[in-house]
Amino acid sequence: MAADGTAQLIAVDWGTSRLRAELLDGDGVRLAEADSSDGIGTLEPGEHEAAFERLVEDWPVVPAVMAGMIGSRQGWREAPYIGCPATPDELAAATIRFETTAGRPVAIVPGVMVRSEDRDGDVIRGEETQMVGLLSRPGGFDGLAILPGTHAKWAALGNGAIQSFQTFFTGELFDLLAHQSFLRHSVDAEHENLAILPDFALGVRRTVERRVPFLSAVFSVRARHLLDDTAPVDNRAYLSGLVIGGEIVAARDSGLIPGGGRIAIVGSRTLTKAYHRAMAIAGHETEAIDGRRMVIDGLLQIARSLGFLGGKDKP
Amino acid sequence: MAADGTAQLIAVDWGTSRLRAELLDGDGVRLAEADSSDGIGTLEPGEHEAAFERLVEDWPVVPAVMAGMIGSRQGWREAPYIGCPATPDELAAATIRFETTAGRPVAIVPGVMVRSEDRDGDVIRGEETQMVGLLSRPGGFDGLAILPGTHAKWAALGNGAIQSFQTFFTGELFDLLAHQSFLRHSVDAEHENLAILPDFALGVRRTVERRVPFLSAVFSVRARHLLDDTAPVDNRAYLSGLVIGGEIVAARDSGLIPGGGRIAIVGSRTLTKAYHRAMAIAGHETEAIDGRRMVIDGLLQIARSLGFLGGKDKP
Numbered sequence: 001m002a003a004d005g006t007a008q009l010i011a012v013d014w015g016t017s018r019l020r021a022e023l024l025d026g027d028g029v030r031l032a033e034a035d036s037s038d039g040i041g042t043l044e045p046g047e048h049e050a051a052f053e054r055l056v057e058d059w060p061v062v063p064a065v066m067a068g069m070i071g072s073r074q075g076w077r078e079a080p081y082i083g084c085p086a087t088p089d090e091l092a093a094a095t096i097r098f099e100t101t102a103g104r105p106v107a108i109v110p111g112v113m114v115r116s117e118d119r120d121g122d123v124i125r126g127e128e129t130q131m132v133g134l135l136s137r138p139g140g141f142d143g144l145a146i147l148p149g150t151h152a153k154w155a156a157l158g159n160g161a162i163q164s165f166q167t168f169f170t171g172e173l174f175d176l177l178a179h180q181s182f183l184r185h186s187v188d189a190e191h192e193n194l195a196i197l198p199d200f201a202l203g204v205r206r207t208v209e210r211r212v213p214f215l216s217a218v219f220s221v222r223a224r225h226l227l228d229d230t231a232p233v234d235n236r237a238y239l240s241g242l243v244i245g246g247e248i249v250a251a252r253d254s255g256l257i258p259g260g261g262r263i264a265i266v267g268s269r270t271l272t273k274a275y276h277r278a279m280a281i282a283g284h285e286t287e288a289i290d291g292r293r294m295v296i297d298g299l300l301q302i303a304r305s306l307g308f309l310g311g312k313d314k315p
Numbered sequence: 316m317a318a319d320g321t322a323q324l325i326a327v328d329w330g331t332s333r334l335r336a337e338l339l340d341g342d343g344v345r346l347a348e349a350d351s352s353d354g355i356g357t358l359e360p361g362e363h364e365a366a367f368e369r370l371v372e373d374w375p376v377v378p379a380v381m382a383g384m385i386g387s388r389q390g391w392r393e394a395p396y397i398g399c400p401a402t403p404d405e406l407a408a409a410t411i412r413f414e415t416t417a418g419r420p421v422a423i424v425p426g427v428m429v430r431s432e433d434r435d436g437d438v439i440r441g442e443e444t445q446m447v448g449l450l451s452r453p454g455g456f457d458g459l460a461i462l463p464g465t466h467a468k469w470a471a472l473g474n475g476a477i478q479s480f481q482t483f484f485t486g487e488l489f490d491l492l493a494h495q496s497f498l499r500h501s502v503d504a505e506h507e508n509l510a511i512l513p514d515f516a517l518g519v520r521r522t523v524e525r526r527v528p529f530l531s532a533v534f535s536v537r538a539r540h541l542l543d544d545t546a547p548v549d550n551r552a553y554l555s556g557l558v559i560g561g562e563i564v565a566a567r568d569s570g571l572i573p574g575g576g577r578i579a580i581v582g583s584r585t586l587t588k589a590y591h592r593a594m595a596i597a598g599h600e601t602e603a604i605d606g607r608r609m610v611i612d613g614l615l616q617i618a619r620s621l622g623f624l625g626g627k628d629k630p
Contacts, residue, residue, distance in 0.1 A: 250528030
């Protein structure tokens with residue numbers, strides 16, 4: 001296996017608003033990185049190859065593995081969802097592979113879906129690669145993975161596969177409530193780390209301990225402001241606590257939190273800390289794992305499975 | 316008591332976006348009506364009297380009773396919230412009374428608040444007058460009143476008073492999800508009566524019977540669309556069912572639905588029908604009551620309590 005600082009792979013995280021690429025050697029050591037605002041939300045059909053080449057034109061012609069919305073119906077080429085349980089090798093086998101005009105091999109990672117009689121279907125696109133990263137850690141990973149974000153994912157990982165998952169609308173809902181709803185006047189304050197404020201914990205407790213239903217609790221942000229003249233930054237922290245606490249209660253009621261076993265929170269430092277704190281209030285210990293690192297590790301694992309790194313034959 | 320077609324009262328429903336007035340005789344028979352887009356959201360401080368006079372300048376100089384956001388901090392004069400339980404006479408006694416430059420007596424109805432240790436405070440402004448209308452019906456009203464809308468109110472009425480209430484963010488949340496969220500592409504269709512579509516009932520059942528948590532169920536609208544290519548109008552009906560069903564489950568979990576007794580749904584024809592259907596799926600019988608009528612009836616009752624109609628002394 002080559003791991004000598006020779007470029008072997010371009011790992012690409014291509015979402016709706018950003019395109020990010022890293023040039024890696026066979027061990028996953030970063031040799032270069034680049035990013036642009038050519039998210040798929042800004043591109044018309046037929047513009048993806050040019051956007052990609054613009055970003056990496058100075059880099060050697062090595063294979064690229066891509067995850068994220070780039071594989072959606074609105075992306076470069078659609079990589080259809082595969083079912084659960086899904087292993088890293090199955091995800092690799094289901095990648096959409098082709099060559100660019102410049103002769104660069106490309107593999108686009110598919111999303112993962114759940115279909116069941118009990119509830120509606122569910123879909124993931126992008127986070128599956130972070131889960132592959134988690135599964136590929138030394139010793140693997142068995143337990144619950146929480147991936148906070150616009151659409152938070154709670155996934156059961158085990159036996160080397162994504163077993164099932166459930167999506168919560170939490171991140172987008174917080175943004176809608178904070179910026180577009182009539183609550184916006186009550187929470188109009190910026191703060192880089194709301195979860196350290198006391199009212200964040202208060203909001204979590206309202207939903208987790210007192211079990212005030214989320215749909216009702218949200219309005220109390222306005223009531224607090226009107227009746228007690230609470231400060232906007234505190235109201236914002238409170239709203240954040242209500243939303244994350246509401247998500248935890250809903251996940252618990254859905255049986256997603258195992259009695260024992262590991263719980264990993266995968267994401268940015270700010271989000272993992274907020275969820276760690278909220279989960280602690282709910283009585284659950286968690287470990288924080290860097291989300292960006294997991295994307296790269298997942299793309300590397302899929303590249304390995306595809307034989308792009310020379311360390312393993314194609315499946 | 317005069318009830319001879321002689322104008323005795325102007326009943327005013329003055330909200331954020333609309334100003335509506337009716338000229339009534341002593342029995343509440345409508346002699347004239349007028350409305351304008353001079354909602355309080357469009358007016359600067361000091362502009363309220365002129366906006367009101369513009370609307371009613373041709374009407375006789377009789378007292379006006381006003382309910383809605385006109386009594387808020389951003390309104391004409393603030394009518395501070397009074398606590399629960401609140402009777403019609405207490406609301407009348409707490410009105411803010413003054414005379415316009417034109418010599419017209421005005422009374423602005425206060426809002427009602429709940430403060431408790433168990434949960435955050437809650438506030439109502441405008442709906443209290445509809446509840447007074449309900450309480451003033453022949454035989455009164457004992458039971459649960461549901462007032463759907465932007466911020467739906469569930470109120471316990473009894474012993475001639477508003478005993479308590481809880482607000483749900485349902486209506487505004489549906490609008491945010493349907494128009495501002497990433498779901499908007501999946502529900503982009505207009506329909507005047509979503510509740511008659513089969514997918515409305517399906518959405519209600521998901522939340523009420525299967526108890527899929529609202530925060531997670533919402534995402535399934537997108538998953539349905541992606542995986543099953545369901546039609547936008549059906550997705551919109553489904554989302555509406557999820558939101559109203561989620562509200563019903565939350566209200567039930569909060570102990571708001573009495574084991575027996577009356578349940579009234581007060582609102583527009585479309586909304587009362589949707590809630591009636593959803594409540595029926597949840598196993599509860601309800602009666603529909605016209606919301607506009609209840610505003611007028613409530614304002615009349617308060618006018619009577621204030622002696623504006625000559626039928627009763629001032630309290």
